[in-house]
Amino acid sequence: MNWQAISFDWNNARAFLATAEEGSFSAAARVLGLTQPTLGRQVAALEAELGVVLFERVGRSLKLTPFGTDLLDHVRGMAEAARCLSLAASGQAQSSDGKVCISASDLMAAYLLPELIGELRRREPGIHIEVLASNALSDLRQREADIALRHVRPDHPELIARLIREMCASFYASPRYLAEHGRPETFEDMASHALVGFVDDGVLLDHLNRSGVPVTSANIICNSADGNVAWQMVREGLGIGIMADDIAERCPDVERLFPGIDPFRYPLWLVTHRELNTSRRIRLVFDFLADAFKQPRPVKRRAADRPTLKTPART
Structure with missing residues (x-):
């Protein structure tokens, strides 16, 4: 040299x-x-x-x-x-103290991760979590994040992926929408209802059509690339939307449709770079998330979310 x-x-x-x-x-x-x-x-x-x-x-x-x-x-x-x-x-690095960046979809980042991060921080107060909320796949090889929650399996040899479980998603609507437009009883009824989308319209329609839901682009009356925005549209009664059951169960202002029909299923993968898999703090977070997401977590409703009984007026 x-x-x-x-x-x-x-x-x-x-x-x-x-x-x-x-x-x-x-x-x-x-x-x-x-x-x-x-x-x-x-x-x-x-x-x-x-x-x-x-x-x-x-x-x-x-x-x-x-x-x-x-x-x-x-x-x-x-x-x-x-x-x-x-x-x-x-x-x-063998120290458990330091920053770990987790990449997840905007909805998962908003509804599911905060509770888990609080639990993790109580166990490991030296770990500082950064959340990259994005519906695009983060590039773990370029260190955009340390750990990613994804619904597609990575195919690059530098990445390590663990299939956590299958997640479920269903149709949901607000009571306001159902009161104004009626409740669809079968998938065929969806042809006359409004939909809210938050993925590419073509992908959404293709998936629904293959599942026996006869809807077209005319049914999608509004959409947004931001999942939180689209979900808020559903909650405000603009139309029917598809949502992960884990998330929708945390929202008492929506109702699940077609309870007798199996939900849509999709995988949840936990991904990290093979080099980072030897980092103690990243391994701690990886294993914690893997264990936490194995089963749907029980919903912790706030007091304001719980229905209250009204005392009958005395006569």
């Missing part, structure tokens, strides 16, 4: 890579958490050290010079090596 040839500062190389990928000094400074002058000095220092120009200005934007283009793949390789080093080091 020629150690004399390895002399330039990684921070300067990282500043160059971020600028090349983000397209400007200001954008690169934001993603790296630096000031723009600091980032500019780091790029200039790398240029001075290598004796080349890496960027040229074209109008208001930056363009890589031919040498900058040649250098880019090498610096990307360095970044990947640094990422793997960080990942391996995190995986070997």
